[in-house]
Amino acid sequence: MSSATAPSKRRAFGATMRRDAWWTQPLFVFLGLATFLIYSTWAAFQGNHYWLDQNGANYLSPFYSPELFGNSPHAIFGPKPSWWPAWLLFSPALLVLWAPAGFRLTCYYYRGAYYKAFWADPPACAVGEPRIGYPGETSFPLILQNIHRYFLYIALIFILVLLHDAWSAFWFRSPSGDHHFGLGVGTIVLTLNVILLGGYTFGCHSLRHLVGGFMDQVSKHPIHAKCYACVSRLNGRHMLWAWMSLFWVGFSDVYVRLCSLGVWHDWRIF
Numbered sequence: 449m450s451s452a453t454a455p456s457k458r459r460a461f462g463a464t465m466r467r468d469a470w471w472t473q474p475l476f477v478f479l480g481l482a483t484f485l486i487y488s489t490w491a492a493f494q495g496n497h498y499w500l501d502q503n504g505a506n507y508l509s510p511f512y513s514p515e516l517f518g519n520s521p522h523a524i525f526g527p528k529p530s531w532w533p534a535w536l537l538f539s540p541a542l543l544v545l546w547a548p549a550g551f552r553l554t555c556y557y558y559r560g561a562y563y564k565a566f567w568a569d570p571p572a573c574a575v576g577e578p579r580i581g582y583p584g585e586t587s588f589p590l591i592l593q594n595i596h597r598y599f600l601y602i603a604l605i606f607i608l609v610l611l612h613d614a615w616s617a618f619w620f621r622s623p624s625g626d627h628h629f630g631l632g633v634g635t636i637v638l639t640l641n642v643i644l645l646g647g648y649t650f651g652c653h654s655l656r657h658l659v660g661g662f663m664d665q666v667s668k669h670p671i672h673a674k675c676y677a678c679v680s681r682l683n684g685r686h687m688l689w690a691w692m693s694l695f696w697v698g699f700s701d702v703y704v705r706l707c708s709l710g711v712w713h714d715w716r717i718f
Contacts, residue, residue: 559593
């Protein structure tokens, strides 16, 4: 007795038997990512009000760190270089923001999130999508997503830079020019920023593979096993770290910017 399997009928876009509000998650992801992209792009092109040195504070927006060239005291190599084309808009953020942006853009979690939210590929589980085939990430341009592991190396360096910025935010300049240890609201904001970004970065899937995932029996290598366990613990909440760090890095720029504009006042705790 022979049997044949009937070909499944392709669902129309958005067609589903689900009764829950499946569209809420991709909608909120779309709104969250779109809001961040619009604001961060605007902030990156401003080129001013990205640092605060009022009342002895020493704050630098993470969007502009490390500041290679610029007008703030944090600039490593001084002001805008003479070789920069006069017709091209200059902003210190444009020199560095590509690195953290590339790390997030190629992140395994974010790929799944924005594929659903922006491309409806698919919009949700068991929901019809607008295309017939799925070539995967084996052809151009999505094959470029595989460079995520290399962006990881750069992101780890950026964590060290932001850690330095957070430490610098603890030191306030007195009217005499001396620096003394203190704590302001901006200090807490920048310190939380590097903690949340660290939780997101050190929970990266690529880092998990790098510290022990490539081994057949990681338990035979104690140091690798401990590192693997730590990264795995962070990786278990990778989505939460991703969203918390995304929100907070944006808020950190907002905080420094509004304080620099005089809209907010940085309250000195001690």
